[in-house]
Amino acid sequence: MTDQLDEMEDVESFRLRARAWLKENMPKLEDKPPLRIGEDDDVEWLRARELQKMLYAGGFAGICFPKEYGGLGLTPAHQRAFNEESEGYEMPLLLNIPTFSICAPTILDMGSEQQKRERISAAIRGDEVLVQFLSEPRGGSDLAGVITRATRDGDMWVINGAKTWSTSAYAADYGLLLARTDWDAPKHRGLTMFLVKVNQPGVTLRRIKMVNGSTEFCEEFFDNVMVPADAVVGEVNNGWAVASRQLFYERTAVGGGSPYVSGVGRPNLVTSNFDLVDLVRKTGTAEDPRVRELLGEAVAHQRVQDQLIDRVTGGITRGHLPDSASSIIRLFHAETDWKNADVGLQIAGSAAVTGVVGEDGPLRYGESYLTRQSTSLGGGSTEMARNIISERVLGMPREFAADRDVPFSQVPQGRTS
Amino acid sequence: MDLDLTADQKLFRTTSKKFLDNEAPLTRVRELAEDAAGFDRDWWSRGAELGWAAMLVPEELGGGSVSGQGLMDLAIVAEEMGRLVTPGPLLATNAVIAGLVHAGGHEETIERLVSGEAVASWAVYEPGAGWRPDRPAVTARAKGDAYVLDGVKDRVEAAGQADLFLVTAQTDSGPLQFLVDATADGVTVVPSASLDLVRRFGEVRLEGVEIPAAAVVGSVETTPATIERQLQVAVVLQCAESTGAVDRVFEFTVQWAFDRYSFGRPLASYQALKHRFADMKTWLEACHATSGAAARAVQEGSPDAAELISVAKSYVGQRSVEIIQDCVQLHGGIGVTWEHDLHLYLRRVTVNRALYGTPEEHRRRIADILEV
Numbered sequence: 130m131t132d133q134l135d136e137m138e139d140v141e142s143f144r145l146r147a148r149a150w151l152k153e154n155m156p157k158l159e160d161k162p163p164l165r166i167g168e169d170d171d172v173e174w175l176r177a178r179e180l181q182k183m184l185y186a187g188g189f190a191g192i193c194f195p196k197e198y199g200g201l202g203l204t205p206a207h208q209r210a211f212n213e214e215s216e217g218y219e220m221p222l223l224l225n226i227p228t229f230s231i232c233a234p235t236i237l238d239m240g241s242e243q244q245k246r247e248r249i250s251a252a253i254r255g256d257e258v259l260v261q262f263l264s265e266p267r268g269g270s271d272l273a274g275v276i277t278r279a280t281r282d283g284d285m286w287v288i289n290g291a292k293t294w295s296t297s298a299y300a301a302d303y304g305l306l307l308a309r310t311d312w313d314a315p316k317h318r319g320l321t322m323f324l325v326k327v328n329q330p331g332v333t334l335r336r337i338k339m340v341n342g343s344t345e346f347c348e349e350f351f352d353n354v355m356v357p358a359d360a361v362v363g364e365v366n367n368g369w370a371v372a373s374r375q376l377f378y379e380r381t382a383v384g385g386g387s388p389y390v391s392g393v394g395r396p397n398l399v400t401s402n403f404d405l406v407d408l409v410r411k412t413g414t415a416e417d418p419r420v421r422e423l424l425g426e427a428v429a430h431q432r433v434q435d436q437l438i439d440r441v442t443g444g445i446t447r448g449h450l451p452d453s454a455s456s457i458i459r460l461f462h463a464e465t466d467w468k469n470a471d472v473g474l475q476i477a478g479s480a481a482v483t484g485v486v487g488e489d490g491p492l493r494y495g496e497s498y499l500t501r502q503s504t505s506l507g508g509g510s511t512e513m514a515r516n517i518i519s520e521r522v523l524g525m526p527r528e529f530a531a532d533r534d535v536p537f538s539q540v541p542q543g544r545t546s
Numbered sequence: 547m548d549l550d551l552t553a554d555q556k557l558f559r560t561t562s563k564k565f566l567d568n569e570a571p572l573t574r575v576r577e578l579a580e581d582a583a584g585f586d587r588d589w590w591s592r593g594a595e596l597g598w599a600a601m602l603v604p605e606e607l608g609g610g611s612v613s614g615q616g617l618m619d620l621a622i623v624a625e626e627m628g629r630l631v632t633p634g635p636l637l638a639t640n641a642v643i644a645g646l647v648h649a650g651g652h653e654e655t656i657e658r659l660v661s662g663e664a665v666a667s668w669a670v671y672e673p674g675a676g677w678r679p680d681r682p683a684v685t686a687r688a689k690g691d692a693y694v695l696d697g698v699k700d701r702v703e704a705a706g707q708a709d710l711f712l713v714t715a716q717t718d719s720g721p722l723q724f725l726v727d728a729t730a731d732g733v734t735v736v737p738s739a740s741l742d743l744v745r746r747f748g749e750v751r752l753e754g755v756e757i758p759a760a761a762v763v764g765s766v767e768t769t770p771a772t773i774e775r776q777l778q779v780a781v782v783l784q785c786a787e788s789t790g791a792v793d794r795v796f797e798f799t800v801q802w803a804f805d806r807y808s809f810g811r812p813l814a815s816y817q818a819l820k821h822r823f824a825d826m827k828t829w830l831e832a833c834h835a836t837s838g839a840a841a842r843a844v845q846e847g848s849p850d851a852a853e854l855i856s857v858a859k860s861y862v863g864q865r866s867v868e869i870i871q872d873c874v875q876l877h878g879g880i881g882v883t884w885e886h887d888l889h890l891y892l893r894r895v896t897v898n899r900a901l902y903g904t905p906e907e908h909r910r911r912i913a914d915i916l917e918v
Contacts, residue, residue, distance in 0.1 A: 425860060
């Protein structure tokens with residue numbers, strides 16, 4: 130290897146080395162059925178950590194993270210090459226969102242040297258899982274209006290409040306928690322981001338059951354949770370800058386454009402993978418020209434999504450497009466999922482609503498349809514994406530906000546009469 | 547626009563744009579609307595001097611392109627032409643050139659097309675039928691080593707201006723293509739009505755037209771691949787052009803939203819409208835992404851090129867008209883007047899949507915390619 134010369138390995142040589150290593154070391158993806166929704170997934174999480182440890186031992190973990198924090202310091206082209214080669218192998222997909230694609234890059238951008246050395250490398254080693262504690266029960270889109278409170282107490286901070294929609298918090302070790310630290314400052318200027326240990330006194334987790342039975346999301350209650358001063362990410366009262374990085378990475382990740390993920394596809398937890406070609410065959414509708422048309426339309430939309438991700442992420446990286454253009458990917462992603470859900474329902478016909486008990490058939494397209502809107506809600510609603518695109522990409526006037534430049538303590542939090 | 551043009555391509559784009567801005571502004575397009583020809587042959591020759599008919603031709607046949615990626619360079623021209631709804635047989639002539647180069651031979655014809663001295667058009671559609679280039683009803687009967695063509699082609703672009711038609715016809719052993727001189731005995735060209743003000747179409751009637759062996763393009767064995775090549779080039783240029791048209795319309799509609807005030811505030815300040823602009827911006831970027839990806843795939847001879855041109859047509863064909871219609875809506879009443887330029891663009895993308903396969907036809911083609 131050319132490491133001693135400190136030259137970056139070229140992508141093709143990296144690809145060949147990855148191909149050989151994967152073949153030798155990683156388990157082939159078995160054709161096992163996805164977990165039933167709501168099924169206990171502890172085994173999957175242990176497996177994800179195990180797979181990550183294997184990647185790390187083989188020298189293929191954290192491809193785009195800097196070497197000093199346990200990564201390989203390579204380029205997105207290397208990561209893409211690895212991901213292409215990894216198809217057909219079991220990968221720690223559960224760790225992609227939010228650990229590697231959202232939390233770790235945010236810490237990399239905004240965290241202290243110690244946080245980077247400890248948290249990023251622990252994640253790359255497969256020892257720790259990270260999660261986001263951002264949204265609160267009081268509202269999702271108005272994220273900066275959080276009312277979870279952090280109060281300084283000597284060398285410590287005391288946290289009180291509630292968070293929600295934290296994906297897989299039950300499996301996590303640390304969370305990035307946004308709390309209000311100055312109630313006299315306007316909304317965005319009184320926030321601080323903390324790296325909080327999940328398993329500690331005062332933290333209570335509860336799983337949320339979704340319409341399709343999934344229990345992947347959690348809500349958390351923080352009662353006098355003590356965190357040390359060095360848990361602050363970035364600066365005190367500058368937490369919105371940190372949260373903004375998270376939101377940027379989240380939009381990129383949800384759209385499928387993150388350079389920090391290992392392997393492609395969705396984790397085994399999620400059963401909403403659409404295989405419309407398979408559905409057409411199963412329903413015996415391949416001769417119907419209308420069905421062929423619908424199928425072609427949905428496939429085309431999916432392809433366009435991949436092409437759009439390439440264009441927009443490349444455009445942002447090379448400075449042709451502003452960071453806020455990642456909302457374009459986010460919005461398009463929702464449209465693709467809607468299209469798949471709708472076409473699935475149309476092709477499946479009545480088989481989407483009733484079928485043989487216990488059979489994993491077209492009924493799942495009916496079930497997916499019930500949670501069709503989750504794709505346009507999770508990771509920031511499409512309405513917010515449209516605000517961002519129109520205001521920050523197109524430069525249109527911002528929406529009126531009653532809480533702008535007002536001390537947060539004076540902002541109405543509900544009806545007063 | 548492709549966000550990753552080379553320096554040469556950027557320069558080429560600028561010079562093409564300048565030429566088009568000077569030589570074919572929208573005022574000129576409106577003048578040409580009154581002209582039966584739809585475009586000026588002398589103008590086309592000058593475009594040919596800029597390489598508009600040379601880019602798909604290898605250097606040894608007198609062709610060449612700016613970046614060595616001829617189709618991608620040509621797509622830049624098509625996109626700029628879309629921004630100005632430029633007249634001219636860019637697509638028609640280049641689709642034929644692509645076929646001739648693919649099939650081999652016909653060096654002299656290629657030379658005449660490259661120089662702009664001659665204009666050609668692919669006669670592929672037939673009355674009453676959709677996109678089915680592999681099943682032509684026009685017959686080619688063998689007579690010695692020559693052929694006799696009979697039948698009717700329609701939706702032939704620039705039919706009135708073309709010197710040559712590339713006619714796709716049925717022989718006893720399968721489809722085959724022929725170069726037919728527009729002035730040959732038995733060829734009658736009847737102008738058709740067209741939605742586009744400057745892109746003209748016509749019907750080409752073939753009655754006992756004798757074609758010498760020298761005018762046969764390729765062989766029965768190679769014809770399906772040559773037809774596919776022609777389609778790929780046509781769809782790439784068409785999607786680039788439609789994307790350029792939508793880009794320009796979106797640009798001036800956004801400007802309109804900033805300038806136009808109602809109830810004391812600009813249209814751009816209303817969330818109900820901002821969200822529609824956000825949708826349109828997203829779809830426009832997607833049009834650019836898929837048109838660009840299709841051009842690159844065809845340029846590189848990628849194995850998924852056939853699928854990706856249909857993906858682009860499925861998407862751009864549908865969204866181009868939807869976006870421009872919404873821009874008409876956002877302009878209010880002026881948007882449906884003759885005076886406003888919006889209809890020039892709407893005409894062009896509506897024509898593009900329909901030809902060389904509708905989005906629906908291309909969706910079925912995707913299902914075919916996936917072997918469902």
